[in-house]
Amino acid sequence: MKNKSTIARLLAEEDIHIVNKAMDTAYFNIKKRELGLPIWKDEISKDEEELMVCHEIGHALWTSMDMMENAKERNINHSFMNILEDARIEKFVKRKYPGSVNLFKKGYTSLAARNFFGLANENVNDQNLIDRINLFFKMMPDVEFSDVEKVFVDRAEKLETENEVLDLAEDLYKFMEENPDDETQDNNDAKTDGHSSSDNSDKGNEENGDDADDNGDDADDNGGDKKSNDSSNTSDKSEVDGKGQSSDDTDGGDDDATASDSNAGIDSPVDDNKGSTSKGKVPESKTDTAFNNSLKSLADNNAIEKLYARIPKLKSEEYIVDYKNILSELEDYYPAHQPWVNYSLNEVKEFKNDSKKTVAYMVKEFEMKKSADQYARAATSKTGSLDMGLIHTYKYNDDLFKKVTTLPGATNHGMVMVIDWSGSMASNMKGTIEQLLQLVMFCRRTKIPFEVFAFTSVYGYGCSKNEISKANYGELTINNNTRLLNFFSSKMTSVEEEKMMHYVWMMAKRFSQVYEDWTVTGMPTYVPSGFNLGQTPLDDTIVIMMDFLEKYKKSTGVQKLNAIFLTDGASSRSLGVKDCVGDADIINRFGRHNLLIDPINNKRYEISFGNSTEVLLTALKNKIDNLNIVGFFLAGSGRSGNIKRNTWYYILGEGDMDSDQAMAKMRKDKVVMLESKGYDKYFILPGGGALSIENDGLSDELVGASKAKLKSAFAKSNKGRIQSRVLLNKFVEMVA
Secondary structure, eight states, X not given: OHHXXXXXXXXXXXXXXXXXXXXXXXXXXXXXXXXEEEOBOTTOOHHHHHHHHHHHHHHHHHOOHHHHHHHHHTTOOHHHHXXXXXXXXXXXXHHHOTTHXXXXXXXXXXXXXXXXXXXXXXXXXXXXXXXXXXXXXTTOSSOOBOHHHHHHHHHHHTOOXXXXXXXXXXXXXXHHHHSOHHHHHHHHTTOBSXXXXXXXXXXXXXXXXXXXXTTGGXXXXXXXXXXXXXXSSOXXXXXXXXXXXBOOOOOTTOTTSOGGGGOOXXXXXXXXXXXXXXXXXXXXXXXXXXXXXXXXXXXXXXXXXXXEEEOOOOOGGGTEEOHHHHHHHHHHHSOTTOHHHHHHHHHHHHHHHHHHHHHHHHHHHHHHHHHHHHXXXXXXXXXXXXXXXXXXXXXXXXOOEEEEEXXXXXXXXXEEEEEEOBGGGGGGHHXXXXXXXXHHHHHHHXXXXXXXXXXXXXXXXXXXXXXXSSOOTTBBOOOTTOEEEEEEETTSOHHHHXXXXXXXXXXXXXXXXXXOOHHHHOOOOOOOGGGSOBOOOHHHHHHHHHHHHHHHHHHHOOSEEEEEEEESSOOSSOOEEEEEETTEEEEEEOOSSEEEEOTTTOOEEEOOGGGHHHHHHHHHHHXXXXXXXXXXXXXXXXXXXXXXXXXXXXXXXXXXXXXXXXXXHHHHHSOEEEOOSSOSEEEEEXXXXXXXXXXXXXXGGGTTOOHHHHHHHHHHHHHHHHHHOHHHHHHHHHHO
């Protein structure tokens, strides 16, 4: 189905999509731009399914909802309209894509051999007029017509607009009412050779295509490359079934519901007696009814049906709050000379000064590791020029040529970090921001391009609560309240960066409720309402990052991009898919069976509520070359930041490491790395006080101590300073 979906989009020249559902027949939903194919039993062949795709593409391009509404108002028989509309749109498909002629012929020949038209051993020319017209345009051989009947066949060959289809269906139905079987039988005795084979059908279509298209592709009502005017504005119309009636039911995401309720396809079977007013015999199409019944027999209505979800092509900039806007808001909010604000500014400056030596040491370690790696991969080769300094050694040295050592270029790294700005992060926020500021200082010193975002559901709250307004039908819905606060960027000036550090430091202190003597520090200032902690829209953020990271990698020119996610819990909301019931838009939430589709690379993923984050991370990885996805999970909380044993059971699952091993490693290294699907590396961190940065130097008690003791104490202190900077330490390991 992956290939058919790509082919269908190319043929339709728009972003339609194919779904397989438990239903009776193929359809094209004009409102949702969705091409549906039944879940077939094993009997259907490749030729037959390709025929159906080409046929439904014709409806996608040239059949509008207005046509079915008009047919309903005019009380036109559906089978007559369906047969004639099929002839019109298939002619257009053949005209636009000449290679499809053979597909149609092979497909219909295969279906006829399986008695799809219900003729068995009957003579084709013993059928009534509408059935013979149907068979003729389905490319069946040796179909004959009388001179009177040829008038209708000629009109059918020249159909260009939807109104012409409806007029001919009405006239043909009336003619057959007034000329029942005895008249048709008389005509059978007077058949001419005007139309007698499928070859003539092909020829007729080709000749009509040449003669009727003198206006070219610019005409809106012909079968060129443009859609008819009738289909130019149908997005606000309700779905209709095959009878042209409103359909008020959809599956609503229920796994047990069938898809037939939501079809808007013109091919849906209906009562063929609809519209008859004659006292004589009611005209009906035996072949159209038999064809629909045959399709039903091939459809597997008991098959498991999936909810299809496409990754949306959104604009990430609509969800990002630029750092300049944030600075402007916070500058207006925080009083410049308020005691607590001034006290916090001094804290930030002191923290930066205390961190400078350690950050400088990490920068040196980074440069040394990078250089060592380059030299380890160095290649030495001869230049082909004599080294004149070695000429005198020609008697005992065979190698007299100059050599050159080539150092491979270092990989150019970039970093994008997204931090959980949710309520559960409150007690961990102070330590997290300390870790973050160290990482920002390092990236600034090494000139690594970086961006830091905090993902939140609060900043955009109230802007728009209609989370599905921006999505197209069949796409994942992103909550319109989700925002990415761009706190830090390598594009910032040093002044802007210092201001932002100060503001973020104050918010983190307020969230973490750090104990202070207010008589000394002054009364704390509350956090601005838009920057309060909310929910955890992690899955929404990953989808937004799919667009942002691709653009960022291209704009910065980095070779290796590191996307870092820091959270303390799972995504807070279940993603869903935009659908509709009549005129009302709805969201289908993920059930047990769902298929996520990336329309760009056509990759497909089984997804559910339980594994949505893992699958979305995998899809993100597959979208962007040389992307390294790293996860930091804050598992502990409180002053000690310890991780409870029950939490370890939840995190470790059935992995190779048990809880005792994990707890021992955490005590030793302050971090545990696990294998995790979705992330390239997944680090478990303590929380609370255990996240705090160590800046302490040597103790005064070491005054007068021996050199050996001083050396040991210095090494231990240096190790502690580096280990406490978990984010910085692990990032250096990744990029060196």
